[in-house]
Amino acid sequence: MTDIPNRKDSIIVGITGASGSILASKTINALLDKKIPTIVVASGPARVVWQQEMLESFGEAIEKWAQFDHFNHYALGEISAPIASGTVPVKGMAIIPSSMATVSGVANGLSDNLIRRAADVCLKEKRPLVMVPRESPLNEIHLANLTKLARYGVTIIPSDPPFYLPLLSVEDAAGFTAQRVLLALGVIDMLPREMQYKRP
Numbered sequence: 001m002t003d004i005p006n007r008k009d010s011i012i013v014g015i016t017g018a019s020g021s022i023l024a025s026k027t028i029n030a031l032l033d034k035k036i037p038t039i040v041v042a043s044g045p046a047r048v049v050w051q052q053e054m055l056e057s058f059g060e061a062i063e064k065w066a067q068f069d070h071f072n073h074y075a076l077g078e079i080s081a082p083i084a085s086g087t088v089p090v091k092g093m094a095i096i097p098s099s100m101a102t103v104s105g106v107a108n109g110l111s112d113n114l115i116r117r118a119a120d121v122c123l124k125e126k127r128p129l130v131m132v133p134r135e136s137p138l139n140e141i142h143l144a145n146l147t148k149l150a151r152y153g154v155t156i157i158p159s160d161p162p163f164y165l166p167l168l169s170v171e172d173a174a175g176f177t178a179q180r181v182l183l184a185l186g187v188i189d190m191l192p193r194e195m196q197y198k199r200p
Contacts (some may be wrong), residue, residue: 010039012083015041016115017044019048023096023170024096025061028061029178040072080115083143090188093127094129095119095129095132098133100133104122106123106149107148108145155184157177157181161173
């Protein structure tokens with residue numbers, strides 16, 4: 001697979017082993033549909049969870065996305081990948097879903113895999129970084145790490161369903177979260193009309 005040329009509008013999507021694979025799927029699909037160069041990195045646990053939660057395997061998803069010429073994929077241990085360097089311009093990064101281990105790692109400066117290193121690069125280069133944590137209930141350690149990230153400028157987007165919209169399925173709720181991520185990354189200027197709150 002060839003590398004995506006250095007383009008400032010590329011978005012990195014990190015997928016970790018938290019539950020909520022559909023959130024990553026919806027986000028990647030939305031980015032590719034908008035012809036946004038998309039770079040995906042998934043952890044080993046993310047692949048295991050994907051297998052449990054999704055109808056298609058992660059390999060099948062990669063094959064589908066690879067049909068887009070603005071898609072690329074790196075292995076978690078591929079620390080020599082271009083996105084591990086701040087000299088490669090990207091628009092930003094989303095970690096979706098984000099495990100609490102990844103929340104902790106990024107909050108405390110650990111760069112021991114490509115997802116955490118790419119996140120660290122976004123922080124040091126002051127590029128948008130969005131994290132969608134998946135855990136409940138949250139303990140004091142989780143909250144402290146999320147607070148640190150927010151202070152560092154990370155946008156934290158819980159995958160809460162918008163109860164004010166007439167959503168009928170988990171897919172609808174995941175699609176809403178994906179659009180919130182795109183909005184936070186500056187990929188879109190506003191949520192789609194059907195996802196905006198309407199006053200009674």
